[in-house]
Amino acid sequence: MRAIEVNQLVKQYKNGIRALDGLNLEVSCGEIFSLLGPNGAGKSSLINILTTLYKHTSGNVTVLGKDLCKEPSWIRTQIACVAQRISIDEHLSLMENMIFQSRLYKVEDAEAKKRIDALIDSFGLSQYLKYPVSSYSGGVKRRLDIAMNMVSYPKILFLDEPTVGMDIVSRKAMWEIMRKIRDDFGTTIFLTTHYLEEADQLSDTICIMKEGRELVQGTPVSLRKYIHQNMLRIGFSDKEKTEKCAKKLAQTNMLPFINVRENSIYADAGEDRKIFENVNKWLFENDVSFEAVEITQPSLEDVFLKLTGAEGGVNKWIQ
């Protein structure tokens, strides 16, 4: 049985915006599933639908084998969601927040106490018990938010961009927590993010979406050609020089993919060092006044351009 199956899902808001446009995806039980997409891709709309907050316009959604439209009440007992915005009641203490959540999910008092103790221990929250929640740092609040949502031992935990705005140390600590939830509690994690690295490091399955549709879904290994592609970056001092060089470079047919962003040319460098050497040689031979040349990891935009067939981007510069 799949944890989540989504077929031809459409969500059109009353203002006419079509946030989801025929989306398909499958999430297996017990995995970390990352939904990767830029702002406005439809990630939050999808989470709001899957967590029963919003109704979809058309399409089919099953959660743990049950139809989302027909059995939203049962589905609510099986899931929990850590929203983008921290949802702790700051007037309650850490313990009161946990108890309040356990009562919402009808966990018996004795069982709730056991779970709360285990979660406080697992999430390293015991040292904060005696302080008011309003005095916690953002990272600790986020940990409490997740711990609170785990008190019902949900079968699926939705995390909507849980690491957005965090520094790299906090982000890595959060990754550990997510792995722990999957491994120790057997919970399926449905994660949305716009960080390529995060999806790559954490996930069993990645789905990349844009403009309400999935572009590709697979394991990080199977998506390696998109996520781990070497990108060649040539930096310039201004936009005019960048575009002039992009045009010339495109005519050489050395590069299969060219994209210009913020005074830099980005190109697919593949696995072959030869391309890097050839481009360097060409830059010097043609007396191009560039500021930097390097191999970098792709941004989401690079991945999208490649996935949406924008390899023809080279042609854009040949005029």
Next chain:
Amino acid sequence: MDTINILWRNMKWRFQNPISILLTIIQPLIWLALYSAMAGQSMRNVSGGNYTAFILPGIMVLVAMACCSSGGYLNFIMKTKGSFYRILIAPVKRSSIVLGQLLEAVLLSLIEAGILLVLSMTMSVRIASGFAGLLLILLLVFLAAFFMSGLSYAISLCLPNEAIYETIMNLIVLSIFFTSTALFPMDGISGGLKIAVMINPFTHIINSLRSLILGSSVDWQNLLLVAALFICLCLGSFALAMWRIKKETDN
């Protein structure tokens, strides 16, 4: 159980923010202590001697309306930094969510009406209808508060921010208060104003409360009519609040 859980969370907020209790009772207290003392002399003829006892019912309704407005305000706080959306996706009935919040405002209204009653005792006010009258007074305050809290809840979910909410609630509360018999008897009013006062449901609850405070016998017929009117209004405002919370998920 869910209702109690949500009521508990809201009461915790209330008692951790005592300023919200103080702010809802301070204005009615000013009316009761200062206005009754100042206007008491000129209103002696129309109020039967004790103007504080005369305006106490209106002030109790005013305090209930202030508490209920403050209850709706809680939605804005819970939406921006609280569990509003978390509760919506929890396995909790929408009716329990609404009821938990409405009862918090009702409970606060009863506590504050009780404080006003006790304070008014020190100003020579006596409940002429006795203990039974006191229980009926609390029942009427409960109904008035429940109706108003349902309305405030629904209005708070319709509006984009707390500033607009506060302005609108002030307008509603003051309009209701001044087009009722809270400060003066019905006899001296005529024309269009009389119609406005008559169609204001709070006029009738204030009159019933007043007859329980000033009169030694209970006018059951009138009381049952007013109670029936407010039960209908309570059901209507609860339905409105339910419709509005369902709309929160109907995007």
